[in-house]
Amino acid sequence: MEQRAFDVVTGAFSFTGRFIARRLAVLERPIKTLTNHPQRAGAQEIQQDIKAQVAPLQFTDRPALVESLRGADVLYNTYWVRFRHGRVRFGDAVANTRILLGAARDAGVRKVVHISVSNPAEESRLDYYAGKARAERAVRESGLAWAIIRPTLIFGQGDILINNIAWLLRRLPAFGIPGRGDYRLQPVAGEDVAEIATWAAEQVDSVTVDAAGPDIIYYSEMVESIAIAVGRHPRFVYLSPKNTIRASRVIGRFMKDVMLNEPELEGLMQELLVSRERPRGTRRLDNWLLTNADSVGKTYASELDRHWR
Ligand SMILES: NC(=O)c1ccc[n+]([C@@H]2O[C@H](COP(=O)([O-])OP(=O)(O)OC[C@H]3O[C@@H](n4cnc5c(N)ncnc54)[C@H](OP(=O)(O)O)[C@@H]3O)[C@@H](O)[C@H]2O)c1
16 A cells, blocks of 8 residues: 655644644554644754654644645644633633644545543533534544544653642642542553554554553542652641632742632542543653652643643
């Protein structure tokens, strides 16, 4: 069968896309990345590793988007927005996803591997999860061959949540745990997500699979593991969800960021970051934390700086 020249990854200098780009480099697949942040910190380093062509991820210039996808074999789509902000709503992210998928179809892309989230549901009152389910429907209706990967909480270099928990633990005398911390999550390594995504690209059938790690842990256990890794043991204070959001707003104001918002906390406490499938990921968060103890949480990771400014 004729091998097409390259694959396209959205956001290869960002978080999940970077793992996928590195995995494709190991598989010796040339890539092009669609991104609006070609100068992001670390972009040059990854450019050396993976020699990515770069084109803008622009939804308003459809012909340019089609051209940037022409000749590609697989589109690995990581595009999404983490929360509603300014004028941007999840409905916009779904509409942009449709534009990207339509452009891929018109450009003759063979397959889309779409990164979704664990437990999406159109009827969910959490608009992140409802939006993700609508985006999945757009993938299935796109006319392209497709695969959908549903990660839980992704950890690895460049993550935001775990890094910022470590950042707080390193600095504060007390750390707020929402509720009793007795809800579970199932973190998955970015490398595992990338391996599952490239595996899915090779499947003849359309697949929808979770990407989840080997361990299901309580939130409080995860915070303890992070505290052990960074060698700090602040007092744990148990906060109501409302007070957690109040506290994260105060820190967010200070850091000019949105640290954690209500729907994210609700999804976490509803255990939506736990898979119901057998785990496909093999890498353990504890191991990663110990290997990266020196760097995790040294600097704050700002979502607004990354994507909104
Ligand atoms: N992070 C997690 O723990 C996690 C867990 C489960 C599922 N997921 C899913 O995995 C996918 C990737 O997530 P990620 O955290 O790795 O995201 P990310 O790398 O920070 O961003 C992914 C892509 O979306 C673009 N993007 C992000 N926010 C944007 C905004 N406000 N406006 C315009 N473009 C924006 C980025 O653009 P640039 O290239 O210009 O930066 C990048 O191309 C998403 O579908 C997410 O729902 C993530």
